[in-house]
Amino acid sequence: MSADRPLLFASGDQAYVADRVVRTWHTPDGSSAAWADEVVAALEPGERAIGALSFAPGAPGILHQVTGSERPLVRTAGEEPERTYEVREFPTPDEYAAMVREAVERIAEGPLRKVVLGRCLDVISDPPLVPSEIIDRLLVTRPGRYVFSVPLEGATEVLVGASPELLVRREGDQIACTPLAGSVPHSDDPDEDARRAEALLLSAKDLAEHAFVVDAIVRTLKEVCVDVDVAAAPTLLSTDTVWHLASPITARLADPETGPSALRLAQLLHPTPAVGGVPTAEAAAMITALEGDLRDYFAGFVGWVDGDGDGEFAVTIRAATIDGPRLRLFAGAGIVAGSDPASEVAETGAKLATMARVTGLP
Numbered sequence: 366m367s368a369d370r371p372l373l374f375a376s377g378d379q380a381y382v383a384d385r386v387v388r389t390w391h392t393p394d395g396s397s398a399a400w401a402d403e404v405v406a407a408l409e410p411g412e413r414a415i416g417a418l419s420f421a422p423g424a425p426g427i428l429h430q431v432t433g434s435e436r437p438l439v440r441t442a443g444e445e446p447e448r449t450y451e452v453r454e455f456p457t458p459d460e461y462a463a464m465v466r467e468a469v470e471r472i473a474e475g476p477l478r479k480v481v482l483g484r485c486l487d488v489i490s491d492p493p494l495v496p497s498e499i500i501d502r503l504l505v506t507r508p509g510r511y512v513f514s515v516p517l518e519g520a521t522e523v524l525v526g527a528s529p530e531l532l533v534r535r536e537g538d539q540i541a542c543t544p545l546a547g548s549v550p551h552s553d554d555p556d557e558d559a560r561r562a563e564a565l566l567l568s569a570k571d572l573a574e575h576a577f578v579v580d581a582i583v584r585t586l587k588e589v590c591v592d593v594d595v596a597a598a599p600t601l602l603s604t605d606t607v608w609h610l611a612s613p614i615t616a617r618l619a620d621p622e623t624g625p626s627a628l629r630l631a632q633l634l635h636p637t638p639a640v641g642g643v644p645t646a647e648a649a650a651m652i653t654a655l656e657g658d659l660r661d662y663f664a665g666f667v668g669w670v671d672g673d674g675d676g677e678f679a680v681t682i683r684a685a686t687i688d689g690p691r692l693r694l695f696a697g698a699g700i701v702a703g704s705d706p707a708s709e710v711a712e713t714g715a716k717l718a719t720m721a722r723v724t725g726l727p
């Protein structure tokens with residue numbers, strides 16, 4: 366494997382690192398069931414497909430058919446070179462606040478009830494960032510549980526990140542999802558931080574924002590699963606920069622022999638209202654109208670599947686693409702009735718900070 370563009374996915378206390386790429390599968394349409402089934406059927410025992418699928422249906426997906434192994438996480442040594450950064454925000458925080466206002470107005474008219482809107486940072490780094498160094502820092506500091514590095518279509522581009530959000534895991538007939546929605550930035554003051562966490566657990570706006578996601582996932586799981594189980598109320602999940610509301614969901618595949626692989630399950634569940642909205646079609650139209658096409662692989666899903674159909678996919682958030690000197694970061698936030706533009710700017714700023722910190726941005 367190229368040391369410049371590591372191929373790995375970590376969720377436990379080890380990282381699965383690819384050492385040989387047997388084949389790379391591309392599709393122009395990451396929502397294609399036929400493509401997903403073809404890739405899974407091609408996997409030999411001991412192989413995995415690791416990759417990423419775009420946010421939009423009908424947009425590309427890439428899966429690397431690999432052999433590899435679990436490796437312990439190693440601490441990096443060595444000095445970081447001094448870097449200079451040129452940063453461009455798009456949309457700007459003011460433009461993003463205007464997008465939030467427009468979404469809130471549209472939600473008041475209906476039928477739109479929730480939409481997730483994102484913004485980006487584009488950075489030019491001199492000297493260029495080194496993806497393997499960023500991955501080492503992510504693995505050791507672990508700002509989110511799901512650390513990934515996936516080479517994309519071009520010869521130099523790589524998708525990296527530390528997502529806190531499990532889209533779906535399949536292990537035999539056991540299915541798990543841990544949707545997140547409803548967030549507040551951490552405070553440096555421990556008392557204030559605790560107050561924010563308590564307030565999040567009681568916030569009607571955030572609980573509503575969260576319930577949209579849980580309802581959509583439960584509905585989809587019930588099409589292919591039995592024993593779908595979700596806690597009566599969300600719990601708190603902390604990342605390096607934000608508090609989230611989280612709902613662990615478990616289920617059992619109704620028919621594990623012919624039932625969907627982890628990859629198919631991820632396709633069926635995506636886009637959840639954690640990254641899209643409610644209703645799905647109206648939210649997607651609003652996202653395109655207000656954001657344009659800044660997402661690509663951001664807010665899609667990333668992970669692995671094996672030939673038995675087992676696997677694990679995270680939502681592609683707290684993520685960045687690195688392409689030589691160019692770095693792009695994305696963060697989004699759910700907008701519902703009662704969302705405050707300034708708070709959404711602060712929330713997306715805190716989410717952007719996860720990858721900004723590990724890439725050394727000031």
Ligand SMILES: C=C(O[C@@H]1C=C(C(=O)O)C=C[C@H]1O)C(=O)O
Pocket residue numbers: 481530545546547548609639640664682683695696697698699700716
């Ligand atoms: C879209 C992002 O995060 C999603 C949106 C959240 C929210 O609106 O509260 C919380 C977690 C994620 O599901 C992101 O981090 O970019």
